[in-house]
Amino acid sequence: MKLKALLAASLAALSLSAFAQAPIVIKFSHVVATDTPKGQAAERFKELAEKATKGRVKVEVYPNSQLYKDKEELEALQLGAVQMLAPSLAKFGPLGVKEFEVFDLPYIFPSKAALYAVTEGPIGKGLLKKLESKGITGLAYWDNGFKIMSANKPLVSPADFKGQKMRIQSSKVLEAQMRALGANPQVLAFSEVYQALQTGVVDGTENPPSNMYTQKMHEVQKHLTVSNHGYLGYAVIVNKKFWDGLPADIRSALEGAMRDATTYEKAIAERDNNIALDNIKKAGKTQIYVPNAKDVAEWKKVLLPVHKQMEDRIGKDLIAAIAKETAGK
Numbered sequence: 001m002k003l004k005a006l007l008a009a010s011l012a013a014l015s016l017s018a019f020a021q022a023p024i025v026i027k028f029s030h031v032v033a034t035d036t037p038k039g040q041a042a043e044r045f046k047e048l049a050e051k052a053t054k055g056r057v058k059v060e061v062y063p064n065s066q067l068y069k070d071k072e073e074l075e076a077l078q079l080g081a082v083q084m085l086a087p088s089l090a091k092f093g094p095l096g097v098k099e100f101e102v103f104d105l106p107y108i109f110p111s112k113a114a115l116y117a118v119t120e121g122p123i124g125k126g127l128l129k130k131l132e133s134k135g136i137t138g139l140a141y142w143d144n145g146f147k148i149m150s151a152n153k154p155l156v157s158p159a160d161f162k163g164q165k166m167r168i169q170s171s172k173v174l175e176a177q178m179r180a181l182g183a184n185p186q187v188l189a190f191s192e193v194y195q196a197l198q199t200g201v202v203d204g205t206e207n208p209p210s211n212m213y214t215q216k217m218h219e220v221q222k223h224l225t226v227s228n229h230g231y232l233g234y235a236v237i238v239n240k241k242f243w244d245g246l247p248a249d250i251r252s253a254l255e256g257a258m259r260d261a262t263t264y265e266k267a268i269a270e271r272d273n274n275i276a277l278d279n280i281k282k283a284g285k286t287q288i289y290v291p292n293a294k295d296v297a298e299w300k301k302v303l304l305p306v307h308k309q310m311e312d313r314i315g316k317d318l319i320a321a322i323a324k325e326t327a328g329k
């Protein structure tokens with residue numbers, strides 16, 4: 001009897017210590033290649049988080065839609081099947097937080113300084129707060145950059161878009177943008193874009209160069225315009241219940257790791273996109289067009305009315321607040 005009790009006690013102690021040592025696992029799912037600003041920053045976060053928590057946290061990064069595609073990953077986060085994501089800001093509409101689509105408005109950020117004034121200031125923080133009612137905590141904004149347009153025909157003036165089937169993310173603002181250009185927008189998950197371009201399901205698309213290059217889209221697109229007409233960035237988000245349930249010391253170590261990973265991400269975003277555009281040039285399969293001032297004026301004339309058109313969906317006040325925050329930047 002005594003022996004039995006002793007055995008039971010030592011077994012309990014053993015399993016307790018095993019429990020104490022079992023790391024907390026953060027599954028971080030995303031849809032782009034590892035060799036992109038987001039992909040590299042996810043890896044950097046893993047490294048920093050595991051170090052800062054002395055191995056008490058294990059971060060498993062799943063790139064390239066390995067686990068989930070665009071819409072599914074948001075559902076998986078809410079269900080707790082994964083703990084961390086960094087979806088593009090253009091993908092929060094279907095979740096019911098339409099305000100994030102403000103980031104998709106054409107030409108809304110005249111520069112990176114203007115963008116950061118929004119993402120790092122009260123507007124950005126206020127938007128992340130809106131996610132809480134959806135069971136999501138927003139931790140940071142990550143950057144990618146300004147988008148370029150591609151197709152199998154030159155896209156120089158807005159008239160060139162007429163009737164072109166253009167792949168977009170699931171954002172009503174992007175839909176309105178493509179319609180304003182006379183194109184036919186088609187929502188597709190990121191993982192499906194290359195094949196859709198290759199087989200002609202769609203004619204063209206928009207994305208920053210690094211996403212185009214790492215998915216080899218340039219191999220199936222004959223023309224590309226460095227239009228920089230719109231922005232693509234991310235919100236790093238976690239399942240709120242999971243995050244709130246973490247021991248306080250772990251949570252604050254992870255917050256520190258996220259801060260450092262974010263600084264790193266912002267430092268590499270522009271550089272990586274410039275390199276990607278160069279690589280597309282070198283690959284020699286795509287003709288690259290840089291719009292002149294006259295082209296830009298034409299694009300703006302057609303695209304800026306989208307701001308007004310989307311006021312009811314996004315909120316007039318939010319659009320005005322961004323205009324105020326970014327003025328002169």
Ligand code: LMR
Nearest residue numbers: 031032088169190207211
């Ligand atoms: C896209 O779907 O085009 C992008 O949002 C992918 C990404 O996450 O950068």
